[in-house]
Amino acid sequence: MSTTDRTDQRPKTRPAPAGAKASARPPVPAALRWAYAMVIVATLAAIASNVFEIAHQVETGVAGAATTGDLVLTIAFCALFGFFAEMLRAGRQWGRVLLTVFTALGLLFTGLGLAGIGGRLFVGPLQAGLAVLSFVASVVGLVLLFVPSANAWMAEVRDGSRMVAPRLRKLMLTCHVAISVGWLGLITGMLAMSIAGATTSDAEQQAAMYRTMSMLDEIFLGMTSMFALITGIVVGAGTKWGLMQRRWVMVKFFTTMGVMLLGFSVIHQLILKANELVDAGAPVRGGELDTVGWSMAAAAALAVLTLVFMTAVSTYKPWGLTRRGRRAAPAARTAAR
Template identity: 40%
Template sequence: MQAPVSGRRKEPGRAGENDRIIRILLAAFALLAVVTTVSLGVDSGRGPIGDTGLVFYPPAAVGHAILAHYYGRPWARPVLVVTESILVPLQFVLSIPSNLPLLGMLLSGMIAVLLKPRFPQLSPRSRKLFLWLHVGLSVSWLGLSMAMLVLSLVGQFTDDRVLGHDAYRIMHLFDLVIVIPMVFLAIVSGLVVSLGTKWGLIRNKWVLTKLILSLAIPSVAGFQHHWISRLTERTADGATTDPGGLAPVLTLCMAGYAVILWTATALSVWKPWGKTRWGRRAIEARRGRPGGAAPSAGDTAALRAVAEGPAV
């Protein structure tokens, strides 16, 4: 059973500064949504995903402007927690025709972190289910990154015009049909496992590092998608065997993805570096006792279990 956090008090100055930052980020998102709407509106080749963004961003701009004005009201925080949690993965998908949603995804993620939402703990059965999903999806993501690296190398170095074009076509197909859903589901399942257990999202250095590494890939994916499309067009009809200077850039990007995902896998296995300052504060808050009473031996064992987290 989770101990109540009763000994922790908010510092007014810090809370006020946090609220100001959230208001600034909300206003920045509203402005970015307007810019994204204009950018998609003048792009004749935006496609169906771009059309979806063109419908989505105008009300998002108005909604975030309203939330920036009324933030601090009791209803604003829960609305923001739900909204930004949905917008982070949604904007990853919307970034296919334009890179601007990647910046919106970053702003939504920063707002979500500053809100410090609390989520109910998963039951043991649910934790195992989501952990199973997360491990399977993460391993699949790693496998896809290795396959994309091999295809990129083939496209860059082959002398066979048809083979080079087909390699980039397969990469384009993988990117749209398999990779994007896999990345989305792997990140979401990881968030559920982190937020629904004692590990938390920012309490342990290895979890926070893994989150940053995982979000770094979608942050570049919008550019990478356009690179693959250009290389597919450039090598169409066997017009040339030279994909140009963009090919090594794409290969380097795919190699970077593989290194990041192997690093994230190592972090999941070894769990290094201990607690962050937020994790240490949470432990100190749980150790607080009214009247300065010392914790019992049983309480000490329970606190040690909380500090170590559940075995994953």
């Protein structure tokens, strides 16, 4: 049953006051239908590219823990993008926000891969072609999400459906807190291991530290940060707090994005470099491993401090409303009456 069908049935079970006209939800504009299609195309192309990479790892005998993590993420993102796209068609503003954020992240990481940056090079022309298709479809879909007709439709239908259901809100809040705690614990453990690796004079202990960090990075770090972002956006955009209406929520959102980029572009690359040096037999002390080890420790310490700052911000909720929040406050008070 479509969203329009469900909407049209509501007046039958819950009559409108006398003299009031039941208004059906306006049809989804063509721009959003095409944006929906482009999101699906981009997602399927990205998933196919990832599956191609996993198959290549299996064929070449380099598959390991990272391959398992990639497979789990591929399945999870397939389900999540489908869910967010359906929420977009249902008029959920938080669905559009989530699609926008993850489409932008996909563009960033696909662009880095196409440019040969980030340690995840594309294998052959087929995977590169899928990445280009995903990139182009993502750009088109992202533009169509915010054309005037899409904005007008969202403004008309979202007021009654912008909030997530109470049960979903509680579930997302529980998941967000649990995942965020796990993220902080993971980064703290990696900080301890990076310091141990940078200070030890035992080559075996140093290699064990850096290989453990590599395993945690490949399997858990990206997954925990990504799901912390997803659940945080749902809790923010789909509840009374709003994603861009209160400064503390907005600061948490952009800070989360910053820590994710720090993990991918700095910590991940340093872990790869440290393991390359260890495998090449680099001296434990007095060489390049010292620089890499202390750089890892500094980056992990910055991530830990940032996550603690975000925890404090969530507790104290400082700074008040943003300009957008001040504009929306009178309308919210009127609607509450």
